[in-house]
Each structure stands twice: as C-alpha cells, then as structure tokens.
Amino acid sequence: MKFAHTRVRAFAAVAVAAALALSGCADTGGGTDGDGGGSEGGSGNLAITFLPKNLGNPYFDTSSKGGEAAVEALGGTFSEVGPAEATPDAQVSYINTATQQGVGALVVSANDPQAICDALNEARDAGVKVVTFDSDTDPECRDLFINQADSEGIAKVQVDLIAEQIAGAGEIAVLSASANATNQNAWIALMEEYVASEYPDITLVETVYGDDDDQTSFDKTAALLQTHPNLKGIISPTTVGIAAAARYLSTSDYKGAVALTGLGTPNQMREYVEDGTVTSFALWNPEDLGYLAAYAAAALIQGDITGEEGDTFDAGDLGEYEVGADGAVLLGDPFVFTAENIGEFDF
Numbered sequence: 001m002k003f004a005h006t007r008v009r010a011f012a013a014v015a016v017a018a019a020l021a022l023s024g025c026a027d028t029g030g031g032t033d034g035d036g037g038g039s040e041g042g043s044g045n046l047a048i049t050f051l052p053k054n055l056g057n058p059y060f061d062t063s064s065k066g067g068e069a070a071v072e073a074l075g076g077t078f079s080e081v082g083p084a085e086a087t088p089d090a091q092v093s094y095i096n097t098a099t100q101q102g103v104g105a106l107v108v109s110a111n112d113p114q115a116i117c118d119a120l121n122e123a124r125d126a127g128v129k130v131v132t133f134d135s136d137t138d139p140e141c142r143d144l145f146i147n148q149a150d151s152e153g154i155a156k157v158q159v160d161l162i163a164e165q166i167a168g169a170g171e172i173a174v175l176s177a178s179a180n181a182t183n184q185n186a187w188i189a190l191m192e193e194y195v196a197s198e199y200p201d202i203t204l205v206e207t208v209y210g211d212d213d214d215q216t217s218f219d220k221t222a223a224l225l226q227t228h229p230n231l232k233g234i235i236s237p238t239t240v241g242i243a244a245a246a247r248y249l250s251t252s253d254y255k256g257a258v259a260l261t262g263l264g265t266p267n268q269m270r271e272y273v274e275d276g277t278v279t280s281f282a283l284w285n286p287e288d289l290g291y292l293a294a295y296a297a298a299a300l301i302q303g304d305i306t307g308e309e310g311d312t313f314d315a316g317d318l319g320e321y322e323v324g325a326d327g328a329v330l331l332g333d334p335f336v337f338t339a340e341n342i343g344e345f346d347f
C-alpha cells in the first residue's frame, strides 16, 4: 500500500515537473455523497477479484498491484485470476467461478465488448458488482468503466508522436493487440480519423494483430516490414506489441530507419530507448488505474454509489472522483516518455 502511495506521488511529481498535460491524480470531485460505506443497499463484502485480459503481461501485473494496495487499504480481500491467452470468451469461466464464490465485485479488462456480457450480467443478477477497467464491455454489462484516459487523447498522442518521428510523411502501420479488443479498436478508429484530417501525407497501410502475445507480435512486425518495404513507422497501441516490435527492430537493419511508437511500459521499453530504437512513447500509470478501479468497486459494494452520472466516491490517495456519462470514470491524461524522463519511472 505504501509502495503504491509513493509510486502514485512520484509519477504525479515527475509529470508536473515535465509540464505535460497530466492529471492522473486530479481530484475531479465536487459532490459529497460518499459517506464512508455501508449505506442503503450496500454490503460489506469487500472480496474483490481482478480479471485482466490475460496473465503474464507486466501492464496488468502493475494494475493488479495498485488494485491489491487499494483493497488492502480498504480491509478487503484481493484476488487475481485470468486466462493465459487474450481471446474473446476465455474470461467467461473465471467470471462464472467468481459468481459461484459470491465475491463482492469483479474488476475486468474485457477482451471483447460482447463475449463476456451474459456471464457478467449473471454475476450482477447474483449480486456481484462489475467494474470494467482498461478495456470496456458494452455499457449494459457493467456498473462502471474506469477509463485510463480520454480515447481521443490516446489516439492523438500516438499519431502526433509518429508524425514527429517521420517528419509528417510516409506509410505507417498499426500493430495492435487482439482483433476484438474494445480499447485498441476504439483508439485505432480515432487514429485513422485523426491521420486523415491532420496528416494528409501519412498513409496508414495496414493494421495487424499480435493478440497481446509476445511471439505473435514479434512475427507480425517482421511480416509488416517485409510486406511494406516503404514503411516509415509503426504505431503499437499495446504494451505487449510495442515491446515485441522494439525487440525485433533493435537487432534488425530497420533500426533507426523505421520509427516505432505507441503505448508501452517504461520498464519494458527502457533498453530500446537507450539503444536508440525508440525515441518516445506514451502511457498512463497502470498502478493508479488498478487502484482507482478497486476503490470504485468498493464504493459500489458499500452502496455509496450506483454508477449514475454525477456520483462521487473517494479513491484513497488519488482523491475524489466523479462518474461521467455512460458510467465512465476518467483517470487522467496519457503521459509521454522519452530518454530524458524514462529514468524517473519504475513500472
């Protein structure tokens, strides 16, 4: 818990120092309806289960670390379960098990907007609160969505970074996660629009899917470069994809000639920034995201909020947050990592 607290503060301090538009720790509140728990319709069942897209991804290890710190601070019981592969319905059996166990809440990053909806709604019928984070389902299948950053902002930062790196002209491709991922698909659609309106000399020639699997992402990078000999840059809006693509580029003749950016964790990207394969990439703080999601789950369990727009809740060290339209809560803005600031981060 203390570790999360320190980390949260360190991240915010550096972000502010960098004078970038970060508001990851912003207090967006304004209301006062949270009464600390146990109000009408609430329960004290603070058994909170995190279900990431898949296990073995450092991004989700970090978000779960934040979730665990929050659940511990709340005096609840944290657990994490998940499939090995990020496929559309791989999460269903874990949802069903959590429902049978009678957990208080499930905190889920969805591999598909619809494939897990029936299971989630059965869980809700049985009294389980459902919070999606990172990658949403259709809104009718959950109580709240904890969004890491505004989707337009996530799309824009990646396109602006690649545009800067290829001097505003040339062919680019996208190496995504799995084909049905709600978050990546939303960002890619917005990236396409933004490229078309802002960068007429950039052409997005292909989007390929590495399934948030390291080897698949590595192989898809190699294939992209073969298929498109004039490729100038790759955007990979997934921490798994960008790390695998960087590893491929770093020992290839394309190093320095083909630009790479997207969404990565500093610890996975550090060596590729240091060896010159990558100059800049973006992300938010996954630990904060998990921490916020756990506090939101507790507020639902305890009956402090129902997920209505305008509901406010306490998120521990992060301050107070407010539920926006469509039951979404916004963590903050994406942050850009470069050789100058990457040394400040450890996740």
Ligand code: RAM
Binding pocket: 053, 057, 059, 060, 109, 134, 135, 177, 183, 212, 237, 238, 239, 240, 263, 264
């Ligand atoms: C991967 C996952 C996750 C996404 C990050 C950026 O870890 O696809 O859902 O938000 O990348």
